[in-house]
Amino acid sequence: MDKPVNQRAWILVLPVVILVAFSSIIPMMTVVNYSFQDSFGGNEFFWVGLEWYRELLQSERLWDALGRQLLFSSVILLIEIPLGILVALCMPKKGWTASLCLVLMALPLLIPYNVVGTIWQVFARSDIGLLGRGMSDLGVSYNYAQNAFDAWVTVVAMDVWHWTSLVALLSYAGLRSIPNAYYQAAQIDQASRWSVFRYIELPKMRGVLIIAVLLRFMDSFMIYTEPFVLTGGGPGNATTFLSIDLVKMALGQFDLGPAAAFSLMYFLVILLISYVFYTVMITTDKADAKP
Amino acid sequence: MSSITLQKLAHAYNPDTRRDADFALKEVNHTWEDGRAYALLGPSGCGKTTLLNIMSGLLQPTRGRILFGEKDVTAMSTAQRNIAQVFQFPVVYDTMTVGQNLAFPLRNRGMEASYITERVQRVAQMIGLERHLDQKASSLTADLKQKISLGRGVVRNDVNAILFDEPLTVIDPHMKWELRTQLKSLHREFGHTMIYVTHDQTEALTFAEKVVVMHDGLIVQIGTPQELFEAPAHVFVGYFIGSPGMNFMPVSVEGSRGEINGYTIGLESDYGNPVGRVVLGIRPEFVRLTKGAGLPVTINQIRDVGRQKFVNATLFDTEINIAVNAGVQIEADMTNIVFDPAMISIFCDDWRIEGSPLQKLTEGVA
Numbered sequence: 001m002d003k004p005v006n007q008r009a010w011i012l013v014l015p016v017v018i019l020v021a022f023s024s025i026i027p028m029m030t031v032v033n034y035s036f037q038d039s040f041g042g043n044e045f046f047w048v049g050l051e052w053y054r055e056l057l058q059s060e061r062l063w064d065a066l067g068r069q070l071l072f073s074s075v076i077l078l079i080e081i082p083l084g085i086l087v088a089l090c091m092p093k094k095g096w097t098a099s100l101c102l103v104l105m106a107l108p109l110l111i112p113y114n115v116v117g118t119i120w121q122v123f124a125r126s127d128i129g130l131l132g133r134g135m136s137d138l139g140v141s142y143n144y145a146q147n148a149f150d151a152w153v154t155v156v157a158m159d160v161w162h163w164t165s166l167v168a169l170l171s172y173a174g175l176r177s178i179p180n181a182y183y184q185a186a187q188i189d190q191a192s193r194w195s196v197f198r199y200i201e202l203p204k205m206r207g208v209l210i211i212a213v214l215l216r217f218m219d220s221f222m223i224y225t226e227p228f229v230l231t232g233g234g235p236g237n238a239t240t241f242l243s244i245d246l247v248k249m250a251l252g253q254f255d256l257g258p259a260a261a262f263s264l265m266y267f268l269v270i271l272l273i274s275y276v277f278y279t280v281m282i283t284t285d286k287a288d289a290k291p
Numbered sequence: 292m293s294s295i296t297l298q299k300l301a302h303a304y305n306p307d308t309r310r311d312a313d314f315a316l317k318e319v320n321h322t323w324e325d326g327r328a329y330a331l332l333g334p335s336g337c338g339k340t341t342l343l344n345i346m347s348g349l350l351q352p353t354r355g356r357i358l359f360g361e362k363d364v365t366a367m368s369t370a371q372r373n374i375a376q377v378f379q380f381p382v383v384y385d386t387m388t389v390g391q392n393l394a395f396p397l398r399n400r401g402m403e404a405s406y407i408t409e410r411v412q413r414v415a416q417m418i419g420l421e422r423h424l425d426q427k428a429s430s431l432t433a434d435l436k437q438k439i440s441l442g443r444g445v446v447r448n449d450v451n452a453i454l455f456d457e458p459l460t461v462i463d464p465h466m467k468w469e470l471r472t473q474l475k476s477l478h479r480e481f482g483h484t485m486i487y488v489t490h491d492q493t494e495a496l497t498f499a500e501k502v503v504v505m506h507d508g509l510i511v512q513i514g515t516p517q518e519l520f521e522a523p524a525h526v527f528v529g530y531f532i533g534s535p536g537m538n539f540m541p542v543s544v545e546g547s548r549g550e551i552n553g554y555t556i557g558l559e560s561d562y563g564n565p566v567g568r569v570v571l572g573i574r575p576e577f578v579r580l581t582k583g584a585g586l587p588v589t590i591n592q593i594r595d596v597g598r599q600k601f602v603n604a605t606l607f608d609t610e611i612n613i614a615v616n617a618g619v620q621i622e623a624d625m626t627n628i629v630f631d632p633a634m635i636s637i638f639c640d641d642w643r644i645e646g647s648p649l650q651k652l653t654e655g656v657a
Contacts, residue, residue, distance in 0.1 A: 181378040184349050189396040189443060190370035199384045199395075 034260035052261035062262065064237065065245040066269075072241060073220045076159045080216055081209070083160065084167025089197070091172055102172075105165040117229025120158040124230075144231065148238035151231050155239050158226055163216060170212045174205035210281045214274060221270055242266055293360030295323040295346060295452060295484065300355035302341055308353060316341045317508040318355070323452070326482040328475070330499035332489060334531070338508040339488045343454050346486070347374040359451055375444025376454045380461055381436030383428040390415070390424040393442045400447070414446045417477065434466040441474075445483070452484035459494065471498055492532055504528050520574070521634065526641045529572045535601065537636075538578065538611040542571040544637060547649055552607045554586050559632050560646025567640040575601065575614040577634035580621065585629035593621065604628070 035052055037045040056062050087105075092098045108116070126132035126143050135142035144154040178200065186196045224243040227233065233240035233248070240248070246266065250259035302316040311317065316338040323329060331339050344350040346357060348369035356365045364372050384392050393411045402410075415421045418438045423431060428439055437458055444453050455474075459467045475498065478485050489495050495502050496516040504512045504519065504527070512524035523529035529537030542549045542556070544565055549556040551571070580602065588604040588611070600621065602613040606628070613628060615621060637644050 179380060179382075181380055181382050184344075184347075184369075184376070185378065185382040185440070185443075187349065187369045188347065188374065188376050190399040191395070192399065195395075195399065199386060203385045 031260045031263055034256050035264055037257055039256045048257065052258045053265070056258060056261055056265065061245065062265075065240055065242050068238075068240065069221060069242045072156070072223070073217055075156055076163070076220050077213065077216055079156070079160050080164045080167050081213060084164050084212065085171045085205070085209075087164065087168040088171035088175055089201075091168070093176070102169070105169055108162050108165055111162075113225035114229050116158065116162050117226040120154065120161075120226070121230045124154050146235055148235055151235060151239050155227050155230060158230060159220065159223070162226070163219070167212045167216065170208040171205055174208035175201060178204045210278075214277055217277065218270060218274055221273070293362075293451060294325045296358040297321045297323075297342075297346075298356045298358065300342075300345065300352050300357065302338075302345060302350065302352045302354075314353075314508055316345070316352075319510055321503070321510060321513070323484055323486060326484055327501060328478050328485045328487070328499050330487045330489060330495035330502045331505060332492060332495040332502050332531075333505035334490055337505045339490075339505055340456055342505070343376070343456055343486065343488055346452075347376045347454055348372050349376075373447065373449050373451045374454060375441075375447070375450045375452070376456065377437065377440045377444060377458045379457045381433055381440050383431075383436050383439050385427075385429040387428055388425055389420055389428050389431070389439055392428045392439050393420075393424075393446050396443050396447055410446055410448070414442045417445070417480075418442050418473065434462045434470060437462060437470065445477070445481070450483060452486060455485065455487040455489075457489055458487075459489075467494075474498065492534075496532075504531065506531075522643065523572070523636060524643045526570070526572070526638050529574075529636065529638075533574060535575055535612040537572045537574050538609075539570045539572050539638075540606060540609045540611070542569055542637070544569055544571075547646070549635075549637070551586065556586075556630065556635070557632055558635060558637070558646065559649065561649055562637055562644060562646040565637070565639040565644055570638050572636040572638055573630045573634060575612040577631040578611065578613045578628050579631070580613060580615065580625040581627045581629055582622070582624050583627055585627040587626060588628050590626070 036047060036049060038048045038051075039045050091101050091105075111119075123129045124132045124144050126136055126145075132142060132144070141147075142150050144150045182200050182204075183196065186200060191199070222243055223241055224247070227239050227241060228244055228247075231239045233244040243266075246259060246262050249255050249262060297319050300316065300319040301314050303314045305313055307313055319342065331342065333339050341350065345352045348364070348367060348371075352365070356363055358364065359372065384395060387395065390411055393414055394407045397407045397410060411424070412421075415424055418441060420435065420438055420442060423435065428436065431439070441453075441458075444450060459470060462470060471494065474485070474487075477483075487495070487498050489498075496519075500515065501513060502516055502519055503510055504525075506525065506527040512519060512528045514522075514524075519528055519532045523532065523537065526537075526539065529539070540551060542551050544550075544558070544562050546563065547558045547561045549558055549571060556571070586606055588606045590602055590604045591610075592603040594601045594603070595617075598617055600615045600617065600619075602615055602621065604611055604613060611628075637646070
């Protein structure tokens with residue numbers, strides 16, 4: 001059968017091409033352009049080729065920031081995913097308490113990022129903050145502005161506070177979609193609570209958990225505002241994650257070339273890791289489906 | 292294995308139980324005899340599933356007791372009761388293989404590994420899943436999944452009864468027949484008490500030795516398929532069993548004489564003087580078209596369904612159906628009907644009434 005060919009159909013795609021060009025492609029190509037050049041005052045640019053990439057790949061600064069970033073993402077995933085599932089399991093199943101829980105859980109998600117940072121900045125301050133002051137009154141030495149470990153604990157706690165409810169809400173939706181017959185069958189089969197979780201709830205939540213892991217990974221890997229407001233990347237470089245480092249380089253030092261090279265590599269890393277995550281999860285899905 | 296006795300069992304989903312209408316299941320007294328195959332038949336929402344879930348212990352009844360044999364199990368958990376239940380939608384444990392699925396109830400009961408393997412093999416053979424034992428359960432079709440559900444039930448050898456809750460709903464039509472046949476042979480072989488919930492009368496009538504018909508939270512009749520067909524105990528049974536259902540028409544009865552719009556109908560029993568709303572019920576199969584004799588009807592439509600023709604007609608103000616065998620010619624002047632007197636049922640306020648046999652007639656016959 002001959003398919004009708006009409007080249008004018010391309011015109012229909014044009015609006016979206018223009019939109020995407022101006023919102024993504026052109027800005028991105030500018031960055032690509034910068035990454036191969038050196039800039040001086042007065043808008044003078046020189047071609048340097050792969051110089052910035054070479055320099056960055058050899059700099060300890062980038063690798064340290066990447067290491068911190070990976071550590072941070074792993075820690076918050078390890079805490080937020082199990083905690084979110086646990087919270088979802090404990091939430092009431094119906095009635096007004098369920099609605100109340102859903103609203104309360106959604107609240108942290110609605111607060112702007114810099115407000116979250118400010119809330120925790122004040123909360124953890126050792127002179128006036130409830131947490132900081134309380135800790136020192138209890139005799140626990142805690143100062144996120146001076147101690148790297150304390151700073152980390154605070155940043156992680158803040159992220160967990162901010163985002164666990166997202167995981168919980170997704171898991172809750174997954175749990176609610178399990179037909180009652182599964183629980184009844186498990187009861188008849190005399191399955192333990194753990195078996196019900198392991199063999200019914202967890203497999204049924206798989207889809208939403210993949211999404212939760214992907215979302216939380218990408219978001220935490222790009223985290224900027226909250227730690228910037230809370231610690232500003234300090235003490236020292238203890239909480240300087242990739243994006244904070246990038247902003248320091250681009251706006252603090254105004255090194256446009258290296259910063260551009262940095263952001264491109266940053267982008268590729270996120271793309272790569274997300275792709276790997278996705279493929280691994282989809283292939284195991286398919287392997288399960290095959291006989 | 293033992294019989295299951297329901298004593299004054301009732302259930303309401305709301306805590307408010309002052310009115311009769313608050314009960315999804317009104318008072319039920321019934322004994323399921325050991326080793327028989329029952330069908331629990333009724334329209335959606337009549338309380339079938341409620342009754343089933345109470346028996347398996349998934350639901351605690353508001354009132355009444357359940358006995359297994361002589362033992363009161365009302366307060367016992369589902370697992371303690373040793374009941375197997377197959378649900379409307381196939382329930383399998385997705386991450387396990389078919390074999391692991393079948394072994395699951397035994398493993399949870401802490402059985403020995405060698406016993407489990409042997410038992411799983413045996414059950415798989417029984418229900419035709421041997422070839423699939425090592426496959427992931429999630430990869431199978433709905434009918435095979437439903438077999439796994441069944442297998443998880445019968446894999447325990449101490450099962451008291453197997454309850455089926457409309458198990459063929461999501462099965463393809465051509466597989467339904469096969470599964471049902473397999474259930475019957477399973478029943479013959481192992482003699483579990485089987486209770487099969489359905490709203491499909493063909494399914495109920497072909498599966499069961501005894502059919503329990505429920506209507507609006509009540510058991511209205513328990514009987515063999517033939518009893519349900521020939522002597523429905525309630526107007527609902529007459530209407531629900533058979534396709535098309537029983538014909539009903541208002542009648543005034545005095546002794547063994549019925550009267551419809553001035554026409555007299557001879558009855559085979561003496562019904563005395565029933566008080567209330569009296570109707571006569573007759574199955575389409577027992578109405579005969581005649582020329583001249585009997586009640587006058589206006590024929591509206593004739594449907595040919597192959598083996599039979601169904602004639603839709605109006606008798607005074609009531610619409611009735613008449614079944615005519617394929618070989619019989621329907622002629623234009625066949626505008627009257629007669630009823631087979633032995634097959635006439637009389638209902639008073641929806642319930643069947645039995646008349647006393649006529650003395651003279653029995654003597655004459657004898």
